[in-house]
Amino acid sequence: MALMITDDCINCDVCEPECPNEAISMGPEIYEIDPDKCTECVGHYEEPQCKQVCPVNCIPFNPAWRESKEQLMDKYLRLQADAK
Structure with missing residues (x-):
């Protein structure tokens, strides 16, 4: 799932x-x-970095955007390929 603010x-x-x-x-x-x-930092870090630094804890998972770890990794790989 993607995150939301x-x-x-x-x-x-x-x-x-x-x-x-x-x-x-x-x-x-x-x-x-x-x-x-948003890949929840899959491919980059173990934990979503935005959630780690948010002082008011206002970044939950987006229930309207459900994705598995595999889907998040696929998205990460696609984003990396698009950046080249």
């Missing part, structure tokens, strides 16, 4: 630079995560 976000700016896939960007009011780019 809830309305509890305080726009502290710490999550955006931690995302290795550049899936986090500023939305109209709070930061948002692009589910097409």
Whole structure:
């Protein structure tokens, strides 16, 4: 599953630079995560880095975007290939 940022976000700016896939960007009011780019850091780290640094714990799993670890790895590999 991809991650999402809830309305509890305080726009502290710490999550955006931690995302290795550049899936986090500023939305109209709070930061948002692009589910097409979010791999939960699979392929990069053991744990999602945005969740690790979030001071208000407002980055849960997105229940509308369910993906297995294998699907996340496939997405990671596709994103890496697209970046070349």
